[in-house]
Amino acid sequence: MSTAAAFLAIAIFAVAFFFIATERIDKVKVVLVASGLMALTGLIPGSEVFFSEHEGIDWNVIFLLLGMMIIVGVIRQTGLFEYLGIWAAKRSRGRPYRLMVMLMLITAVASPILDNVTIIMLVVPVTIVVCNRLHIPAQPYLIAEILASNIGGAATLIGDPPNIIIANRAGLSFNDFLVHMAPIVVIVFVLFVLLTWVLFRKEFRYHAEHVEAVMALQEGRAIKDKKLLIRCLIILAIVIFAFAMPFITVNPSVIALLGGGVMALVSGMDAPAIVGEVEWSTLVFFAGLFVMVSGLVHTGVITAIGDWAISIVGDNYFVAATALLFGSAVLGAFFDNIPYAATMAPIVEGLTDGIADPRTEGGMWWAFALGADFGGNGTAVAASANVVGISLAGRAGHPITFWQFTRYGIVVTIFSTLVAWGYVYLRYFS
Numbered sequence: 001m002s003t004a005a006a007f008l009a010i011a012i013f014a015v016a017f018f019f020i021a022t023e024r025i026d027k028v029k030v031v032l033v034a035s036g037l038m039a040l041t042g043l044i045p046g047s048e049v050f051f052s053e054h055e056g057i058d059w060n061v062i063f064l065l066l067g068m069m070i071i072v073g074v075i076r077q078t079g080l081f082e083y084l085g086i087w088a089a090k091r092s093r094g095r096p097y098r099l100m101v102m103l104m105l106i107t108a109v110a111s112p113i114l115d116n117v118t119i120i121m122l123v124v125p126v127t128i129v130v131c132n133r134l135h136i137p138a139q140p141y142l143i144a145e146i147l148a149s150n151i152g153g154a155a156t157l158i159g160d161p162p163n164i165i166i167a168n169r170a171g172l173s174f175n176d177f178l179v180h181m182a183p184i185v186v187i188v189f190v191l192f193v194l195l196t197w198v199l200f201r202k203e204f205r206y207h208a209e210h211v212e213a214v215m216a217l218q219e220g221r222a223i224k225d226k227k228l229l230i231r232c233l234i235i236l237a238i239v240i241f242a243f244a245m246p247f248i249t250v251n252p253s254v255i256a257l258l259g260g261g262v263m264a265l266v267s268g269m270d271a272p273a274i275v276g277e278v279e280w281s282t283l284v285f286f287a288g289l290f291v292m293v294s295g296l297v298h299t300g301v302i303t304a305i306g307d308w309a310i311s312i313v314g315d316n317y318f319v320a321a322t323a324l325l326f327g328s329a330v331l332g333a334f335f336d337n338i339p340y341a342a343t344m345a346p347i348v349e350g351l352t353d354g355i356a357d358p359r360t361e362g363g364m365w366w367a368f369a370l371g372a373d374f375g376g377n378g379t380a381v382a383a384s385a386n387v388v389g390i391s392l393a394g395r396a397g398h399p400i401t402f403w404q405f406t407r408y409g410i411v412v413t414i415f416s417t418l419v420a421w422g423y424v425y426l427r428y429f430s
Helices: 003-022 027-040 046-050 059-076 080-092 096-114 116-134 139-153 161-170 174-180 182-203 208-215 226-244 252-267 271-276 280-298 301-313 317-334 337-352 358-375 384-395 402-429
Strands: none
Touching: 003 027, 003 280, 003 301, 003 337, 027 280, 059 096, 059 116, 059 161, 059 226, 059 252, 059 271, 059 280, 080 096, 080 116, 080 208, 096 116, 096 139, 096 182, 116 139, 116 208, 116 384, 139 182, 139 358, 139 384, 139 402, 161 174, 161 337, 161 358, 174 182, 174 226, 182 402, 226 252, 280 301, 280 337, 301 337, 317 337, 317 358, 317 402, 337 358, 358 402, 384 402
16 A cells, blocks of 8 residues: 555544544444545555455454343343342442442442443442432432442453453463452452542541431342342353353354344343343444444555554563553553454554564463553543443533543553552563
8 A cells, every 4th residue: 555545544544543542423323424534545455355354354252242231131121230239238338438338349340241331221220219319419329339440341252342342363262361450459349448448538428317228228129020030040150151251163143143143032021122121323433433443454554553653662572561551541441442452453563563472472461451451440531330330420410520420530540550560570581
């Protein structure tokens, strides 16, 4: 491709990224127009854009998301998360810090299994009901939950959308994420729980006279269909087991689709209701984003950036990993970490291609993943979970401003990234 084509691809991508980051125009419309322009101007590899994982749409990512959306959509009908939210509130007996810790724990444990965006959609409404009953501001608890979801979601391949993109580009398995990401996520989450006492201590309110209103809630009534819940949990356990078993060699997207199909079958839900549970706009966004990135790959922009990066870092791979970790955290904090991960993944692939030592190569990918995931806590627009949670809070009468979220998010991002830096050095480069 010519230099003119490369500059045109960069221009289209940069303008689109600006509108995605600033949210001045709906991001789905932006990627559709941008990908259409790249196709119209011949910047993408023709029909290959629909079939090539490296220069086109990565259907494994799309179908993995689709299958998990169906699974979560069916589980949503059982009332499981309403039950857990009420249970946590009653066990805390209205004590602010104890309530926050329990809600964060539920969020962080569930996020690696069902993805952090969906968990926020399920947990936020319950949290608001509990806070209203206790006559306390919901914002601190909602912010803490969102931050916890981004930390917890980093633990697995399916917990955070950037991980899905990274896994498919790097050829990493579900078990790879459990072995390499879960340990540092557990450490960071435990420290984060302690940090929340410092961050939110001035926001804690306790009204003993309103505790009885929460204790009167009956969590058992939240379960709408006990038999369906048992079936769903069995199927979900089988899906997670299949993800983790090394002798099952099919792509995780196939497992997720099969699990979603079986869960839809046993749910008894009508097809339109099941289809309605799928976030189609998210899937279209991913597809359009992959086409945009394919324009950069096809015109040689990604290769040029990779060669430039290699010429700077040379053989000092710890410096490269440090730059990836902190650079991803900073950039991921100001731009949605999904398009950031999709853009950077082929560049990181170029950086790691010449590394002979698997441990060092892995360290580069994990530094990238940790930076992208933890950077999602940096600002109110850094991750989809942040945007969704803040939107739900605003509609429920508990508005969270950009800076109200960001003043906590930046602290948590700096803290978690520094801890991750030490982990990356000790595990992969010491």
